[in-house]
């Protein structure tokens with residue numbers, strides 16, 4: 001007997017990621033019975049447009065989850081900690097965009113198309129990886145299957161939308177004040193982000209890396225089932241771009257690798273699109289990636305730093321593959337695999 005179509009909820013529906021989740025759901029690839037739009041008391045009662053109709057935003061409370069089968073949540077870590085256990089107890093599958101549960105042993109951390117089987121282990125909560133980790137998983141999984149990753153070094157150039165609506169508005173205001181020579185007091189970032197880059201995303205850890213950088217290390221290990229022998233490090237930098245994270249990636253492999261062969265492999269990898277021809281100055285940029293679903297790869301070259309190494313540039317829409325798109329894909333997998 002096939003299961004009934006699920007009742008969905010989007011928690012954080014008024015936020016940057018929430019709105020993108022709604023845009024993707026509106027593309028009609030997920031079949032559902034009903035959908036609720038949840039946010040905090042602040043937005044409760046306001047209306048949100050979805051599929052050409054206005055819907056009322058409802059305040060998230062425990063009772064709201066009584067008849068929800070799958071919740072797509074992007075309302076911050078504290079909100080997830082507050083509602084995910086309650087929702088799970090009521091039989092709802094809570095797909096969470098925050099970092100609150102990502103490293104918990106009984107919470108699968110999944111990129112659709114990379115480690116879908118891990119979804120079967122869920123106990124009510126499924127975590128969506130951090131945006132900078134997410135975009136790297138599809139190409140890295142394909143490369144690892146063939147060449148076996150030994151060491152990974154990632155440098156990120158991350159868009160302000162990764163820090164939410166407040167940060168997007170701050171970039172605009174900061175640019176405007178800079179252009180007329182007025183002083184600007186930043187609040188979403190430690191320093192002015194207009195015409196600048198900031199080598200700090202999230203708080204510093206004891207080892208001198210930031211939490212964002214350690215997320216890339218720890219989440220990559222969990223998703224790709226890498227053990228401690230595989231060395232991973234990251235430097236995460238905020239840049240004055242609205243949408244689209246870029247990453248310069250250096251990988252050392254166990255096996256012999258060459259750029260030509262790797263290019264062919266990535267050309268045929270699901271979810272990945274090559275923009276890689278230096279003879280025509282073809283490589284990916286965040287402006288091209290914004291609003292699109294693929295992870296774009298270019299500048300693939302044999303490494304001159306490692307014997308069996310590759311270097312490449314990886315760009316994706318951080319609000320899509322880095323958050324909303326993977327959340328929707330996970331909901332789709334949960335439905336297809338009948339895990340709700």
Ligand SMILES: NC(=O)c1ccc[n+]([C@@H]2O[C@H](COP(=O)([O-])OP(=O)(O)OC[C@H]3O[C@@H](n4cnc5c(N)ncnc54)[C@H](OP(=O)(O)O)[C@@H]3O)[C@@H](O)[C@H]2O)c1
Pocket residue numbers: 011012013014015016017018038039040041042043044060074075076077079097098099129130131161162163164165166318319322323
């Ligand atoms: N932006 C990204 O690229 C990205 C990527 C990966 C993961 N994430 C994660 O996704 C989450 C949301 O990020 P965002 O960028 O979309 O933030 P945002 O634009 O600030 O939106 C936050 C959303 O959460 C809701 N919310 C806040 N407190 C709530 C509460 N107590 N109860 C119910 N809803 C509440 C807000 O509703 P109101 O309208 O009522 O305030 C709003 O809808 C964060 O955990 C973030 O770390 C973001």
